[in-house]
Amino acid sequence: MLLVTGGGKGITAECALAVAADTGAALALLGRSDPAEDEELAANLRRMADAGVRVRYARADVTDPAQVGAAVEELTGTLGPVTAVLHGSGRNEPGGLAGLDMEAFRRTLAPKIDGLRAVLDAVAPERLKLLVTFGSIIGRAGLRGEAHYATANERLADLTREFAARHPGCRTVCMEWSVWSGVGMGERLSVVEGLERDGITAITPDQGIEIMRRLVADPDVPPVVVISGRTGTIDTVRHDRPELPLLRFVDRPLVHYHGVELVTEVELNAGSDPYLADHLLDGNLLFPAVIGMEAMAQAAAAVTGRQDPPVIEGAEFQRPIVVPPQGSTTVRVAATVVDDDAVRVAIRSSETGFAADHFTARLVYSGARPPAGPPEQVGDELPAVSLDPAAELYGSVLFQGARFQRLRGYHRAAARHVDADVAAEPAQGWFAGFLPGAMLLADPGMRDALMHGNQVCVPDATLLPSGIERVHPAGPDVTGDLRYCATERERDGDTYVYDIAVRDATGAVVERWDGLRLRAVRKGDGRGPWAVPLLGPYLEREVEDRIGVRVAAAVEPDDGSGGSDGGSGGGVEGRRAATALAAGRALGHPAEIRYRPDGRPELGDGRTISASHGAGVTLCVVADGIAACDVETVTGRSETDWDGLLGRHAALAGLLAAETGDDRDTAATRVWSAVECLRKAGLPADAPLALAPGRAGADAWTVLASGSLRVATLATTLRDRPGRTVLAVLAEGRT
Structure with a gap:
């Protein structure tokens, strides 16, 4: 049974109810009031x-x-x-x-001091498993x-310590509360709002009950614990406040309770933060998410005193931070420190x-190294992708400026x-040179590349x-050449989810x-x-969206002559080498391709492969079912x-045009490419072909x-090739 003094109201009643709900203990309440x-x-009863x-x-x-x-004898009997x-x-009468006279002091001390002694005399102290006293x-x-009330609470803490020393088998704690909101003496005396004006924040009932639960459950809690919100301008409250580290985002502290809470303010502009000029999108300077993660790490380090990189969990970038x-x-x-090794961080603007x-995350100091495992690197059997990030991505597909341009090349x-x-x-x-330049996380330029490097997956x-x-x-300390692998876990509309692993030269x-x-x-x-x-990548995604079938697709530069039956340099052998390379790109590993007597390629695992050479490229698709492809240069021809x-x-x-x-030439080339796909799929040249409903835009x-077949x-x-090109992919369509 839990014996509760102080009546059935206020913070004592709320905490008693929580303990009873958690433990199943019966409640015996003592008070002077008549229900x-x-x-x-x-109502509380x-x-x-x-x-x-x-x-x-x-x-x-x-x-x-x-x-x-x-009263105790009556309650224990029941x-x-x-x-x-x-x-x-x-009792608190300010x-x-x-x-103040001695009688005022006596009236104030009596409930806390004499009351505790009376209760302990009425029970068997050796049978107690828990003693909680509520101080201030x-x-x-x-x-x-509040001189008399302060004296009463100081003496209550002393008595609690003395009991803890005499009865080590009883978990004993004096909880010295700051003001609560909604219930308790602060509300009764109507001082909550005045204290808040002085920067003293009240404890909400939910917060107080949760803290009480944690303290009761923790065997390592000392005999006396202070629980408070912000203590504002109370100069008599001393907090451990080590000097803040010299970091960019720990600039102007607005609130600082070491080990508990830190709020800092930082002014961003293109002069003090030159990276902003390299993160310009549609005329706006965007505060990069990777710098936001660094800012979170710096704030967490300052409030905890930790310097090791934390694990960042549940990072959300809800709103962009725009700098004019x-x-x-x-x-x-x-x-805000929310657990022994966890800090919750938010960035507002x-x-x-x-x-x-705008940005939020939970930072956890686990001390664990990044786990090994997938995504894995591709093998070295295929040559590097013929894509130069500096010349072909940055400035066109990618908007990032020089500080963020860390992509060096692609293996896939x-x-x-x-x-x-x-x-x-x-x-x-x-x-800027007059600001601290230290970073707690690795190069933000490299980290941004882990995001914008995935742009090749959705290049449009x-x-x-x-x-x-x-x-x-x-x-x-992680610098130099690294290799990163990313795989798509899932897609939901215009949102793409990736898992990423970054490896050094040793793997x-x-x-x-x-x-x-x-x-x-x-x-x-x-x-x-x-x-x-x-x-x-673009063809692969669009074909799936427009036909409803997933195919693996790759397009490789090929400087040979064109035509669906045309070849690359080196004749048949050159075309087959180009097909093998494109197939390897599509599959992510070298492909073993066989050829039928009519020249049609086949894979040993039963999947369908089709390739086409033209317009200076090789197009290859691989699918589980029916599939074909064609690439043609749009050539001007007469209507005849x-x-x-x-x-x-x-x-x-004519209808397409x-x-x-x-x-007319582009529309006719589309039809010609579709006819070539039908032929490669084994259909006659005069097979029916029509515009798919709702697919022209x-x-x-x-x-x-053509029946159940669709040709996208x-x-x-x-780039660097004259005229227009038509690429076509055939598959069996699904809704």
Whole structure:
């Protein structure tokens, strides 16, 4: 049974109910009030009973040993022996020191001091497993008009320590509370709002109950514990406040309780933060997510004193932080210690009046190294992808400026898999020379490349981060050439989720990201001009979206002559070598290709492979079912020539030109490519072919149908190649 003093109201009643609910203990309440005349007390007793708690109330003045003894005897006869005590009795009648006399002191000390002694005399102390006394921070800090109350609480803490020393088998703790909101003496005395104006924040009932539960459950809690919100301007409260580290995002501390909470304010502009000029999108300077992670790590380090890189969990980038090119934006970084090794951090901005979270995360100091395992690197059997990030990605596909340009080359650039070389450089030049330049995490330029390097998977859009499940970051000592692998875990509309592993030259994982969410914005229409290696991922995704079938696709530069039956340099052997390379790109590993007598390629695992050479490229697709592909250069021909080439499908070319806005040559080339795909799929040249319902639009794509087969055709341009090119992929369509 838990014996509770202080009546059935206020913070004592709330905490007693929580203990009873957690432990199943019965509640024996002592108080002077009569439930028949005190509706608040009666309502609390009903609430406790309705919660399934065995509860009894006995009237007694806790300062009267005889009344306490009689009440305890009555309650134990009904509920059983007392094994725990929660002493919450107290009296607070504020008064100036000059007006206090011994009687005022005696009245104030009696409930806390005499009351505790009376209760302990009435129970068997050796049977107690738990003693909790409720004191006040005023006992340590003092407060105007509270000299007598401060004395009573200081003495209560002393008595609690003495009992703990005499009874080591009983868990004993004096909880010295700051003011609560909603319940308790602070509300009764109407001082909560005044204290808040002085920067003293009240403890909410939910917070107080949760803290009480933790303290009761923790065997390592000392006999006296202070629990408070912010203590504001109380000069008599001393906190351990080591000097803050010299870091960019620990600039102007607004709130600082070491080991508990830190709020700092930082002004961002292109002069003090030159990296902003390299993160310019649509005329706006965007505060990069990777710098946001560094800011969170710096705030967490400052509030905890830790310097090792934390694991970043549940990072959310809810709102962009925008800095005007000719102005500034102020951000506030708030870090709150929520567990022994965990810090919750949020970044807010002046652009939203500091009223909304822009970036949030939980930082955990686990000390664990990044886990090994997938995503894995591709083998060395295939040559590097012929894609130069400096010349073909940055400045066109990618908007990042010089400080973030850390991609060096790709080993694989597919729709759902990236394997690339990145460079990590020592931290320097990120902030103005008069500001601290130290970083706690590895090169933010390298880290940003882990996000924008995945752009090759969705090359027709700009990918921006919206969140990350977990990051095991490398520290600032990780520099030099690294290799990162990313695989797509899932896709939901325009949101793509990736897992990433970063390895050093020895193959050891130095950084890992789980569940990076990238959101596609500013989607293009596919008209190009395209860097050739990016066409494979683009085709793969668009074919799946437009036909409903997943195919593996790759497009490789090929300087041979064109035509669906044309070859690359070196004749048949050259074409077959180009096909093998493109197939390897599509599959992610070298492909063993056999050829039938008619020249059609086959794979040994039963999947379908098709390849086409033309327009200076090789196109290859691989699928589980029916599949074919073709690539053609759009060539100007007379209507008579097109009618002769297309035969019965000439009318379809005219329809496409009318409905899509294509010129006659482009529309006819689409039809010709579709006919070539039908032929490669084993259908006769005069097989039916029609415009698929609802598939013609204003973009570069048109879908044609032949029974259940669908042919997705793309009319586009290729970088450094004249004219237009049509690429077509056939598969058995699904809804």
